[in-house]
Amino acid sequence: MITDSFPPAVRVALPAGTMAFFMTQSPDKPSTKDAIIATAVDLFHRKGYYAASMSDIARGSGIHKAGIYYYFSGKEALLYGIMKRTMDDLLAHLKNSLADAKGVEASMRAAVRGHVEFHLRRQKQNFIANSELRGLSPAHYKAVVKQRDDYERIFQSLIRSGVDEGVFAAGDIKILSYAILTLCTAGAFWFKSSGRLSVEHIAAIYEDFVLKGLKDGTLKAIQRPNEA
Amino acid sequence: MITDSFPPAVRVALPAGTMAFFMTQSPDKPSTKDAIIATAVDLFHRKGYYAASMSDIARGSGIHKAGIYYYFSGKEALLYGIMKRTMDDLLAHLKNSLADAKGVEASMRAAVRGHVEFHLRRQKQNFIANSELRGLSPAHYKAVVKQRDDYERIFQSLIRSGVDEGVFAAGDIKILSYAILTLCTAGAFWFKSSGRLSVEHIAAIYEDFVLKGLKDGTLKAIQRPNEA
DNA sequence: GTCTATAGGAGGATAGAC
DNA sequence: GTCTATCCTCCTATAGAC
Incomplete structure (x- = not known):
């Protein structure tokens, strides 16, 4: 039965590049479904959504392409599942980062640090979520954009x-x-x-860069009139 | 005769969204070649390189798809031409922005402002140049990446x-x-x-944001040890 | 220069055996 | 659950008429 459903969420958080983010059972023998998802993430990232074919994905998953349709209704369902779960996890990660922060400056620091860490640790999925929106159906496009807008609003209210x-x-x-x-x-x-x-070092650099940019400093151009 | 050559460079700089960047003759009747390029830019931007077909490009240019091959050897040549010229113009624009700046702070301000203005004014081409690198042949890929590296090095030496x-x-x-x-x-x-x-207002905001981020401020995290 | 026609291949998806 | 076989569509590119 085709459900297009993705395994619940992140169970394990291990170094980037592994399939760990997708595993729902033993790390030794990922389920076929998990293997398909992990391969799709890898190929959508390396070659792009359109350039990656169902045959490619099947080959990487150790099955033949018709087998994919036992788990997913089509290629777009695979893309949407990856994006939706990435956005779900991104939002959860932000809320978690903000949970212990007191005050607006500490909150913004935590938010920036969390955002950077999530994007560096789950690089491929975030790359896809940011570059393959055009591959989605109109309905799925709207859904993902809404998730992104909700996320952005949290930063806007912090600012x-x-x-x-x-x-x-x-x-x-x-x-x-x-x-x-x-x-x-x-x-x-x-x-x-x-x-x-x-990852931590880069996150710290970004955190400082953003905070300095937000605070008062050597303003000069904000009110500059349009130039010729 | 197919040359894959692109018209020399930017002749006119008019508001974004027009075809003006590609025109080499009268604005009233763009040459077929210019129309093909302008349409390709528009479609590569809207739908992506793989999703835009030669038929789409031909339709938008007012000819039939076989006609494109009179001017260009193939789809990839079109993509490379767009990217190469964009990078050429980007570098020229930066050098021009830096020409009158005295001192490192003024230079960085001019560089940031120039970079932002170029990217906002020639939005579609820059979007393509930043998102469709995977569509290039290996040789063309190397060439464009080299152009990008040369450009980045100027910013690095300013920093x-x-x-x-x-x-x-x-x-x-x-x-x-x-x-x-x-x-x-x-x-x-x-x-x-x-x-x-x-465009000018946004460029000014970015200019201030970057300069504040670069200057000394409320440093706190640069040397922070890795967290648990 | 631009057209019609078509070659030649690849891709997504389905049917049905096992 | 996974495979083989196949359908159908669409794409890039070429050939050759006009």
């Missing part, structure tokens, strides 16, 4: 609180939220877990 | 000068350059020219 309390400099809240989120999201595009710097 | 002179806070130069560039590039993904804010 607004900070500005109201005088902790952050005045500025355009939407533009600032886009700036902060895209800045941190972009890490998922170039980060190499084998590189010089750890 | 390095600023740090050496004590104008900017110490930090990881590569990470900072990626942060700055992806931050500003991301504007090409969400910017709407019909929106509330002008």
